[in-house]
Amino acid sequence: MLPKGVRRRYLALKLVSDSSVSREDLMNAIWDAIIQLFGEYGASQTNLSLIRYNHEKDYAIVRCSHKALEMVKASIASITEINGKPAAVHIKRVSGTLKALFKKSQL
């Protein structure tokens, strides 16, 4: 069992964009949004990482610290473009484990 200090949250994301988006583009957009809203200090607290990215189905799974969940959610909701093209990233589900996330969001 993990100690409480390193609890994590997994977010299932749905990407909406007319153009194709690579995993680097997606992560750059998320990092840019976090830095714009909360600065580099805030971004350093998120422990954000991309767990999975499915290009065909346009979904992604990212992991963050549970303490920074609201920051990450607000930042993801504020994304309006990726690589200069209009885009939106919707949070479909949040869970404490990957297993539960797959079960709940039926990815």
Place this chain on the structure above:
Amino acid sequence: MRRFADLHLRPSIEDRDQVERMISKSSELGYQMIAISLPPNITQTKISRLQEICSDVNLDLVTRVDFSPKTSKELLHYLRRLRRRFEIISVFCDSKSVARQAAKDRRVDLLTFPATKIYKRFFDHAEAELASNALSALEIEMAPLIFLRGSPRIRLISRLRKESAVAEKVGVPVVLSSGATDEYLMRGPREYAALAGLFDMDSRVALRTLSEIPHSLVARNRGKLSPGYVAPGIRVVREGDCCRRA
């Protein structure tokens, strides 16, 4: 289970494809009720067509009109003419006199302020007191928080923090709405609740402003617009010969 409402979608009414896309997107994002800004001269046929599109995706359509009067006299003129035709009346307050008049008029449902001209956001303690007595709600549009960048967004967040604190203190209901003009600016209710955290609104309070508060506002107005309504607490239950005294 919460029933979410987005009381402000702003598609171009002439663009039927865009209207359909935004309506289906609302349903996909988990809303059960939406309000679309309609022009004051819209025909009943067009409203019925929109209602059909919404009912196909199990959405409840609320008719809404937005006024941006220059003077309080103009506001009163609009209210007299259009109050009984629309379920939600929103007033875009561009001057202090209009803001004060709108806040004290019980026919106004939502008070909206400019997102970029912070000096024209007149929602202070006095405005909140008037709005509280007249049962008007403060509308906070979330689209500017999404598309603004840099200092305009910083100023807006700072101002919204003050306004939501005043509203909470005085007891003015707050309604969060999207204000989206296309589907890329639309977000789900929980995403808006996370964004409301930027101006220190608790996520449970934010979810209430997207569900219970708009639903009660619409229910109250639908009751008032129903044919049997006479006055607050009085409505016609039955009519006919059986009700007449011998």
